[in-house]
Amino acid sequence: VVAETTTRYGDAWRQAELAVPASAGVDAVLAVQVVDGPGVWIAEERFDAVDPSPPTVLLLTSDTHRGDHLGAFGGSGDVATPTLDALADEGSVFTNCFAPTNVTNPSHMALMTGLPLRDTRVTNNATSLSSAANTLAEEFRRAGYRTFAATSVMHLKPSQSGLDQGFDRYDSPDQNRRDGKVAVETLLRWVPEADGAPLFVWLHVYDA
DSSP: OEEEEEEEETTEEEEEEEEOOGGGOOEEEEEEEEOSSTTOEEEEEEEEOOOSSOOOEEEEEETTOOGGGSGGGTOOSSOOOHHHHHHHHHSOOOSSOOOSOSSHHHHHHHHHHOOOHHHHOOOSSSSOOOTTSOOHHHHHHHTTOEEEEEOSBGGGSHHHHOTTTTOSEEEOOSSSBOOHHHHHHHHHHHGGGGTTOOEEEEEEEOOO
């Protein structure tokens, strides 16, 4: 794979090439700008690649679950979290992350949009997200993913939260809350519908 670009050197234009190993499986673009004559270069590389088998992405939110009650963070001694601890051992752990609020809906809206409460203008569980907001699920769907979500509390239902934006399938209880096992079983029933397409799945549980 060779990327070609034309650089201006004084009043002349000169070709430049950047060789990329074919095994990298990417197209490379090298942009070069000469500033104040020869010798000062500004380069910006961009690598574009399409994964032939995009991964399934699972977003699990454990509502009302304090970070210091995870064994991976020292634990409280009152709760055992062996599965989450094993995941932390094998993956990447972010130790300096904070939710913008301790309220379910606005906190999930910030997670799904990347916007602070100042911009979503939602500070409670009774105000719906604006349809103008761009969500994570909408981005995955544009990328060709099937998008499924199952939540475990009534106030996350579409009519109250607006968080169904971008999801092909979205399910919430009609009253109060439900056991996380029910949400898991709902998602497992839907998975075959993807028919081989990549999946973005949001599982929300409330029984910490």
